[in-house]
Amino acid sequence: MTNLSFSSLPISAAQTENLDSLGYKQMTAIQSQALPHVLEGRDIIAQAKTGSGKTAAFGIGLLNQINPRFFGVQALILCPTRELADQVGKEIRKLARMTPNIKLVLLCGGKPFGPQVGSLEHGAHIVVGTPGRLQDHLRKGNLKLDGLKTLVLDEADRMLDMGFYDVMLEIIQQTPAKRQTLLFSATYPDSIKKMCRSILSDPVTVTVEAEHQLGVIDQVFYAIKKHERDDTLLGLFEHYQPESTVVFCHTKKQCAEVSLFLREHHILALAIHGDLDQRERDQVLVRFANNSCSVLVATDVAARGLDIKSLQAVINYELPRDPDVYTHRIGRTGRAGEKGLALSLFTDNERIRVNGIEQHQNILCHCEYPASLRRLDDFDLQPPMITIQLDAGRKNKMRPGDLLGALTGDAGLKGSQIGKIDIFDMSSYVAIEHGAVRKALDYLARGKVKGRSVRARKIT
Numbered sequence: 001m002t003n004l005s006f007s008s009l010p011i012s013a014a015q016t017e018n019l020d021s022l023g024y025k026q027m028t029a030i031q032s033q034a035l036p037h038v039l040e041g042r043d044i045i046a047q048a049k050t051g052s053g054k055t056a057a058f059g060i061g062l063l064n065q066i067n068p069r070f071f072g073v074q075a076l077i078l079c080p081t082r083e084l085a086d087q088v089g090k091e092i093r094k095l096a097r098m099t100p101n102i103k104l105v106l107l108c109g110g111k112p113f114g115p116q117v118g119s120l121e122h123g124a125h126i127v128v129g130t131p132g133r134l135q136d137h138l139r140k141g142n143l144k145l146d147g148l149k150t151l152v153l154d155e156a157d158r159m160l161d162m163g164f165y166d167v168m169l170e171i172i173q174q175t176p177a178k179r180q181t182l183l184f185s186a187t188y189p190d191s192i193k194k195m196c197r198s199i200l201s202d203p204v205t206v207t208v209e210a211e212h213q214l215g216v217i218d219q220v221f222y223a224i225k226k227h228e229r230d231d232t233l234l235g236l237f238e239h240y241q242p243e244s245t246v247v248f249c250h251t252k253k254q255c256a257e258v259s260l261f262l263r264e265h266h267i268l269a270l271a272i273h274g275d276l277d278q279r280e281r282d283q284v285l286v287r288f289a290n291n292s293c294s295v296l297v298a299t300d301v302a303a304r305g306l307d308i309k310s311l312q313a314v315i316n317y318e319l320p321r322d323p324d325v326y327t328h329r330i331g332r333t334g335r336a337g338e339k340g341l342a343l344s345l346f347t348d349n350e351r352i353r354v355n356g357i358e359q360h361q362n363i364l365c366h367c368e369y370p371a372s373l374r375r376l377d378d379f380d381l382q383p384p385m386i387t388i389q390l391d392a393g394r395k396n397k398m399r400p401g402d403l404l405g406a407l408t409g410d411a412g413l414k415g416s417q418i419g420k421i422d423i424f425d426m427s428s429y430v431a432i433e434h435g436a437v438r439k440a441l442d443y444l445a446r447g448k449v450k451g452r453s454v455r456a457r458k459i460t
């Protein structure tokens, strides 16, 4: 039986008090399995889902190692995105409350360089950042890592998905060989195994299957008349303006109709259903995952096996008869420690399905009418990125770094204007910010990637 009390750990009484004041009464599963090893100084490979309390699992460990009187970077945390880095920074600041003179600096893309350099000059004990920006600071000599004790790779699988492998290695090479490395990942694909072999030494592996907490999902049910379904769906988008949504439908035909209807109303939606061939399906998923399409309209079957990291909203265009299917659908939102949103439409005839959900979850459903939705006159839901497809892929030895290099080098794009890169056998996809698409396409039309001309086109 594992002891779940923080006081069973070799940490200061001040820290246990602090944790208590944060309302952390006992350790989460990942914390109780990882922290004893982390505090012993071991390297760790931890596999755990979002929302399982990973930040404290490494945060308490790295804070324990920090010497506030030494003004150098002693802990470095790599995160895939600015938002995640922000979250981690906030959480660590809370965990560090009992030692007020510990300084934490965030180094993320999309923020001006100057103030970051300034903060580093004032001395930072802990740095949290995204790979691209950290690499920039290292190359410019603003950041020194030779006194580093703890290196954390948070959501390592996502960083690899985003094509950061080489950048991560370049950063890691500048840290002392004798360091503690803590790697966290929700999944454990071959790419992670490979990375682990080269950067961890004699690691302990811990795996925790976190159960999804339905409590973090706001569930709202809209009572509609049969003819109000489409218009209320639009109303949901106007009112909530979710950044990423899956709309669930029953049939392929419904998927096609609903996505067409949304596109006619300036919401860039793509349908995913069993009739798509592999290439079409890949394209849809690539565009959804790289933020160049914010709405997916799917059947349950097509959504199976969809590995979507964090979804802001799930909409049930029609409620399923089986409450288990409902629970499964809405479990795709509210993952990244964020609050999820599950919106459902139901007619009088379908009220019995709402009752079934109430019994199944042992809750009273929050019901509303479409009239409560704030409507907008000219609404336009445009995703932040556009996908460019290139006619060269893995078979042409194309790697994410080649594309990133060409676009940030010769083409002159900023790293922050380039999103996810996906490489398939015969083609590649790169997400580019709207404002930089012209520049990227112009370059690709004449310049070269990996010494060869490629054909590139925008997918819309």
Ligand code: ADP
Binding pocket: 023, 024, 025, 026, 027, 028, 031, 048, 049, 050, 051, 052, 053, 054, 055, 056, 087, 091, 336, 337
């Ligand atoms: P993850 O990185 O695994 O997605 P986080 O570290 O962001 O998860 O933690 C999720 C939430 O749980 C945060 O709001 C955090 O403050 C809270 N939390 C973490 N550990 C505990 C604990 N032992 N007791 C209560 N809440 C906790």
Ligand code: MG
Binding pocket: 050, 051, 054, 055, 154
């Ligand atoms: Mg996290």
